[in-house]
Amino acid sequence: MTYMISESTRSFEVDGAFPLSQGGKLDGVRVAYRTWGRPSSSAILVCHALTGSADADVWWAGMFGTGRAFDPDRDFIVAANVLGGCYGTTGPANAPPGGDRYGPDFPAVTIGDMVELEKLLLDHLGVDRLELVIGGSMGGMQALSWAERYSEMVDAIVPIGVGSAQSAWALAISEAQRAAITGDQRFRDGRYEPTQPPTSGLATARMIAMCSYRSADDFDTRFGRELNDDTYAAQSYLRYQGTKLVERFDANSYLTLIEAMDGYRVDPSAIETPALVIGISSDVLYPVQEVRALAAALPQAEFCLLAAPQGHDAFLIETNRLNRLITSFRKRLANGWNPSRPEVSARGAAWF
Structure with a gap:
């Protein structure tokens, strides 16, 4: 990629x-x-x-x-x-x-x-x-x-x-993202082919991150309980954000950088x-x-x-x-x- x-x-x-x-x-x-x-x-x-x-x-x-x-x-x-x-x-x-x-x-x-x-x-x-x-x-x-x-x-x-320094809360959010990426079968302990990256895991990590980057009030105001084709608008938004990141970012880089953030002090x-x-x-x-x-x-x-x-x-x-x-x-x-x-x-x- x-x-x-x-x-x-x-x-x-x-x-x-x-x-x-x-x-x-x-x-x-x-x-x-x-x-x-x-x-x-x-x-x-x-x-x-x-x-x-x-x-x-x-x-x-x-x-x-x-x-x-x-x-x-x-x-x-x-x-x-x-x-x-x-x-x-x-x-x-x-x-x-x-x-x-x-x-x-x-x-x-x-x-x-x-x-x-x-x-x-x-x-x-x-x-x-x-x-x-x-x-x-x-x-x-x-x-x-x-x-x-x-x-x-x-x-x-x-x-x-x-x-x-990273709080326990921030460390926990990092770990959830890390688990999403490494748990993807295509991750292969980080030795995935560039043409076959762990798309599902990286997209899920991004969705987790987006929930911490926004707020409950923001989601309620923007999306509420709006349904489009049996999918809530909030769900569509997170899926879209996950897909966008997969198209532009490397999973191993993501893991490298969140580890650096976790060690920051x-x-x-x-x-x-x-x-x-x-x-x-x-x-x-x-x-x-x-x-x-x-x-x-x-x-x-x-x-x-x-x-x-x-x-x-x-x-x-x-x-x-x-x-x-x-x-x-x-x-x-x-x-x-x-x-x-x-x-x-x-x-x-x-x-x-």
Whole structure:
């Protein structure tokens, strides 16, 4: 199977072996990336979620444009497909130099490994300062890990819909998805043929995930108990989402990335970088209290609540309000505002 990669995507190959934090190394690592705006030594880094790609202007289109959070006339913007993905960066669907595709032999990677690979890409691009690192869900994990590892390089972060580690609830949802994929007879311990992937298992995993990405109110409002040809609209929606993912994603990559997410953990107290932490009112995957706790533990953070009915995925949908939050945050930082000042906590955290 060939995964759709934008014609605008470029590729960078790492010199030598790329070491992995859990041991071992990868040779011939390639990074698929996109850029917008005039090349500069300072940039905005946009980090994608589980099944995303470097095409941030596609999956987060509402964030791009004149006067918006990502303005190519003003900013140099970079996005890369993560290590272990299947949109051009080295992952299980690729082959090592001189070998067959990795498949289940692809080594375990961490969120930290993704960050280290992004750092090599930025070095290649001549970027030595990040004005902002931003992302939702797994992208938020990367943003926090960037600040933890490279505080001297990162001016500010915006993690959205994420905590400081995977909760037991999130781990359980990951396990249900994992079981769906590995239980498919066509999975064959990960050694499936590219032309015969475990479609049923991957589609089911996506359906499980979609239930955690949306909310009960959102489903009730959109679908209710509507029937079409003896099928409830909610059932049709989940089946459609499952089928769509099977057409564009690799099952071994999916397992690699949810394992990386499950192992993720940062120490918020050690992250001094100014942060705008955004929670989503209807998020059942990373509930508001979890995201608020992250903000409270960060020395220089402001918590903002995005009141939206769509659940975890609201960060991909409510882009007008996100734009206002992020542009305001950047303007205040540029004017010397510091989120650790006492007047910030006094004014209240939940807005928009």
